[in-house]
Structures are given as C-alpha cells and as structure tokens.
Amino acid sequence: MSEKMEKLRSYLKVHAEFCTTANSRFDAQYKCNESLILAYGIPFEKRVDPAPIPGEPKSCYKNCYEGLLLHSNWHYCEGFATHENLPLALIHAWLVNDRGEVIDPTWTNRGGTAYFGVVFERKFVGERVEAARQYAILDSDYKFDFPLLKYGFADGMLNPKFHSRSREGRRHE
Template identity: 50%
Template sequence: MLLEFDKPFLKKSESIFFVGEVRQCFKNCFQALWDYPEFNYCEGFAIRDNMPIALSHAWLVNDAMEVIDPTWTEETEVAYFGVVFTRKFVMQTAAKTKCYGILDSDYSNRHQLRREGFSQGALHPLFHPEFCNSN
C-alpha cells in the first residue's frame, strides 16, 4: 500500500523550527500540527547515511516538499520516502486509536488500512493528486 503512493522527499528545510524529543517522531510531528498549521504530516521510511537501514519514521513537509524533521536534527544526510496525510485524517485517526502515528498504529484500528487501503480524504491532494482524483 505504501509503495503504491510513497514519494521521495530529498530536500531538508534550512530552518529548524523546533527540536522534538528523541525517538518520539510520531508524537513530535503530531504535536507540531497544532503550532505549525503550514506544515503537513508525513509517515513512511527514512534512511540515514550513518545507519543504512530503512526505519519507520514521521516528519513534516512544507508545500515546497522540504522536510522539517524535529526528531532527527543532527547534520546528516537522510532520504525520506512516504506519504503525506491530511490534517483531518491525522487528527481523526489519533482520536480513534489513541496513538501517535498512523501506519505503525494500524493494529490498534483492527488493521483497517491494511484491509481497506487509504480512504478518501486520507492522503493530501497537493502531494497525492493521482490518488485524490481516482477516489
């Protein structure tokens, strides 16, 4: 499912808007939505140059597809691959599952994403027009 809609995010924003808690990427990015409405919530996988393994991760992007990563703020090269969710979908999912994160927390929603795929309104139309136009 993720491979069908994921996008590469290769450019990191020059600005650091805030620094989140270590190993709390889903929480950091969820909470940032309240203070930074201009950012969009992403989940997927990230690969750091000093750790060549894909890790489940959350980050933010602006409308120019620049990554804002409040969790991994050190100076290292990172490649991000994932999907951008709508703010409404992120908030609704968190309220329903009582968890930060969407993809890694699908188990607490009886694996609805795995069974049914992304619902209409889940993926951000600016970043996923092909999905939004087909549903």
C-alpha cells in the first residue's frame, strides 16, 4: 500500500476515533461516515488520466451520477479522497471502470491522489438519488434516519464485483 493511501487511512482512523467519543450517545453501529467507510471501504490508487469526461468543479456527486448514466461499464463510488495539494481527506464521489481504475471527472490535473471508499450497485444509486432528491448517498443518510450509520450496508447496496460478502463490515486495520 502506498504512503499516500496509508496517510489517508490514518486520517480516517483518527477522525473515526474522535467521532466515537464525540457521538457516544448516537445509537448507531458507525458514529460517522469515516467509521462506516473504514469498515466497508477498499483502496483505489490507479487512476485514468485524463478523465474521459469533464466535470464541473465542486460537483463530484452530480458529475459522477451523470457519468454513470452515460457509461454502463462504469461504477459509482463514494468515500474519502485526497491529493498531494490537500492536507486532509474530503468526502468525495468518483467512478471506477471494471478494472477498478478511478475515473474522476471533478478532480482534474491532481497528482498524488488516493481514494478509499465503496462501490455501489447501479440500481441502488438510482433509487437513492430519486428518493433523497440529491446526488450524494452518504451525505443524504440523514434524510432516512441514518440507516447506513445505524446498520451498515444492506444486501443490494454494494457492488459484489468489488465487495465480497466476507469483507463487508470488517474493520480495516
């Protein structure tokens, strides 16, 4: 695992530990998105550059949802990412192809990127975007009384091509 990925995961672990303490009264298995993503997420370090589709700056969820609709062999991801000019991890959306290579229409011309997150099933993405009336999945969890943080990802939410049942819910140490 690369140094940039180790730094990203370390950042997520520190923030997750803080959330566990700060949100101790929140009756949920995962106290924040960082904890949820550490439990279910996978690393993505290979990236297609330049991205084959342009996106609007600061519109990662919209850019990726629209890219998903245009390309049947791309998969929608959310989690946390960073790049060499960013001293912290941001919640972010990106796409991956069937080889697991990142396609990021939002962060163009960014070197030293690292992504850690989950790959969603296409059907779940469409249903959730329609129900929430917003593009983000993790950031719309509050609209449904936090089922993702309370219980984790249910069957049919994560893409089995990238997430085997044996890995789900396992903390990455």
